[in-house]
Amino acid sequence: MKKILWADQLKLKRSSLVIIVLLIPLLILAYELVNLTYRAEFVEKQAEMFGAGSMWMYLLYDNNLLFGLGFPLAATLAASVIANIEHQANGWKQTLSMPISRGKIYLSKFIWLTISLFLSTTIFLIGMVFLGKVLGFEGDIPWGLLIGDCYGMLITVLPIMAFQFWLSMTIKNQAFSILIGSISAIMGLFLAAAQTTRWLPLAYPIQSSTVILQYEGIGFNPDFSAFLVINLLLGIILMFIGSIHFAKQNVQ
Amino acid sequence: MNDQVLMTHDLTKKYKKHISVDGLNLRIERGQIYGFLGPNGAGKTTTIRMLLGLIKPTKGNIEIFGQSLKKNRLQILQQIGSLVESPTYYGNLTGRENLEAVRRLRDLPEKRVNEVLEIVRLTKAANRLTKEYSLGMKQRLGIAAAMLSNPDLLILDEPTNGLDPSGIQEIRELIKELPGAGMSVLVSSHLLSEIDQMATQVGIINNGKMIFQDSIERLRQKQKPLLKVGVSDVMKANAILKEQGLKADLQNDFLWLSQTEPAFVSDINATLVHSGISVYRLEEVKRTLEDIFLELTGTEGSL
Numbered sequence: 001m002k003k004i005l006w007a008d009q010l011k012l013k014r015s016s017l018v019i020i021v022l023l024i025p026l027l028i029l030a031y032e033l034v035n036l037t038y039r040a041e042f043v044e045k046q047a048e049m050f051g052a053g054s055m056w057m058y059l060l061y062d063n064n065l066l067f068g069l070g071f072p073l074a075a076t077l078a079a080s081v082i083a084n085i086e087h088q089a090n091g092w093k094q095t096l097s098m099p100i101s102r103g104k105i106y107l108s109k110f111i112w113l114t115i116s117l118f119l120s121t122t123i124f125l126i127g128m129v130f131l132g133k134v135l136g137f138e139g140d141i142p143w144g145l146l147i148g149d150c151y152g153m154l155i156t157v158l159p160i161m162a163f164q165f166w167l168s169m170t171i172k173n174q175a176f177s178i179l180i181g182s183i184s185a186i187m188g189l190f191l192a193a194a195q196t197t198r199w200l201p202l203a204y205p206i207q208s209s210t211v212i213l214q215y216e217g218i219g220f221n222p223d224f225s226a227f228l229v230i231n232l233l234l235g236i237i238l239m240f241i242g243s244i245h246f247a248k249q250n251v252q
Numbered sequence: 253m254n255d256q257v258l259m260t261h262d263l264t265k266k267y268k269k270h271i272s273v274d275g276l277n278l279r280i281e282r283g284q285i286y287g288f289l290g291p292n293g294a295g296k297t298t299t300i301r302m303l304l305g306l307i308k309p310t311k312g313n314i315e316i317f318g319q320s321l322k323k324n325r326l327q328i329l330q331q332i333g334s335l336v337e338s339p340t341y342y343g344n345l346t347g348r349e350n351l352e353a354v355r356r357l358r359d360l361p362e363k364r365v366n367e368v369l370e371i372v373r374l375t376k377a378a379n380r381l382t383k384e385y386s387l388g389m390k391q392r393l394g395i396a397a398a399m400l401s402n403p404d405l406l407i408l409d410e411p412t413n414g415l416d417p418s419g420i421q422e423i424r425e426l427i428k429e430l431p432g433a434g435m436s437v438l439v440s441s442h443l444l445s446e447i448d449q450m451a452t453q454v455g456i457i458n459n460g461k462m463i464f465q466d467s468i469e470r471l472r473q474k475q476k477p478l479l480k481v482g483v484s485d486v487m488k489a490n491a492i493l494k495e496q497g498l499k500a501d502l503q504n505d506f507l508w509l510s511q512t513e514p515a516f517v518s519d520i521n522a523t524l525v526h527s528g529i530s531v532y533r534l535e536e537v538k539r540t541l542e543d544i545f546l547e548l549t550g551t552e553g554s555l
Contacts, residue, residue, distance in 0.1 A: 003356050003357060004356075004357060006356045007353045010349060010353045010356065011353055013349065015344055085344070088343065089341055089343065090340045090341070091340045091342065093304075093306055093336045094336075094340035094397065095357070096306060097304040097332070097336070098354075099327070099329040100357060251307060
């Protein structure tokens with residue numbers, strides 16, 4: 001397995017994956033920087049109105065929507081880039097005629113997708129801490145909330161990741177998988193708004209935050225742990241279904 | 253020399269209603285260079301994809317190194333190197349990195365990369381991005397990747413596609429040397445002349461069916477020259493020859509006989525002239541392998 005991972009790492013060299021890994025966290029951080037400086041007065045008023053315990057909690061609440069919309073898009077694009085390297089190289093017939101099980105080849109690329117999104121969320125985490133320090137947020141850094149918010153997203157996005165990855169791997173035309181990924185990210189936004197549909201997988205990333213706005217103001221998200229368990233299980237199941245289908249496919 | 257490297261039995265692939273490969277029985281023995289010949293769309297690439305386990309046959313089975321491909325795919329692939337159709341190249345990597353990716357996947361010693369680069373003469377271009385390579389260079393990179401693992405069976409699908417004449421020559425010389433090291437080679441092509449110059453064994457496929465499979469010598473024997481006889485009265489001459497017990501073919505107002513020895517030719521001449529028929533042409537006509545190929549495939553002009 002290790003040798004396959006190293007081979008895949010080499011194949012990703014000079015690809016546009018780096019841009020995608022950086023893009024979403026940096027865009028959101030740039031927006032927050034503008035929001036917290038130019039609109040500082042308004043933001044402070046709103047934070048007070050929502051009863052946010054600290055500016056850290058307000059920051060987490062505020063970027064939740066953007067992150068929940070943006071991160072599934074990042075997963076879509078990253079999956080597409082990783083799969084497209086093989087499509088573009090005419091590489092399937094070479095890679096799959098090697099003495100390596102197809103399941104492992106699928107898994108290796110999925111691991112790289114997970115690693116790249118892990119890096120993406122880590123950059124976001126570091127960025128948020130940095131932003132808070134630079135703008136002089138009061139109180140201790142709530143590490144638990146920040147880490148939960150970032151890496152929790154990585155887990156809640158797993159089912160979407162597994163599905164998008166399977167689409168990109170099996171369908172050569174990447175416009176198709178990117179279109180599906182974009183539409184489902186936006187649909188998640190609407191599905192999350194209704195009481196029943198918010199339990200559909202597409203709606204999870206939007207609600208995947210350690211803090212949410214309730215009647216009493218910004219507080220801890222009571223459904224967060226349920227989301228983590230559901231998505232972890234669903235993600236792993238989808239990933240295996242995808243790999244089994246991939247292993248059976250004819251290679252043209 | 254009599255051990256089978258590759259054997260297929262009744263190999264068939266159907267795409268919906270269209271039968272692309274129909275009951276193929278391939279036989280390749282160790283140390284052979286097997287020329288797999290057929291016009292475009294005859295089913296060569298489909299067959300090769302099945303041999304590599306990339307697509308599943310509709311019917312029939314494949315045995316390589318005495319093992320069933322269905323059951324021991326990974327074990328068999330360990331000993332096979334392949335190049336299928338258009339070459340694989342990761343444009344974002346250099347030539348050397350491309351081979352390095354294959355090397356890592358197959359867990360081979362590092363020095364092999366330089367060795368195969370040397371063999372296909374890409375050492376100088378090894379550090380350039382492959383998206384800048386010419387088609388010929390990409391093709392050679394593909395051959396290098398196929399040879400990287402020093403396989404027992406090398407499967408090359410149209411390896412000389414896109415190469416210039418000197419490149420074709422080089423690849424041909426390279427392939428001819430391989431059996432010396434105990435390798436067996438399957439080379440497909442739609443050009444007979446190419447197969448003629450390197451193969452020891454030939455299989456000709458047309459419309460998915462094997463129409464000839466034997467040694468190249470046997471194919472060449474079909475090449476035997478014919479005697480073309482031009483006479484004033486073809487019908488009468490034919491009747492006279494028949495009396496002599498000779499069977500002649502009538503084609504394009506000429507009589508065609510299968511013997512061309514000088515004594516035989518002068519005998520024929522004497523017989524015909526004595527019977528009052530004027531003979532204006534006695535010609536030995538050599539058929540090229542191309543003619544035989546066209547005759548076998550029956551697809552003149554569509555190659």
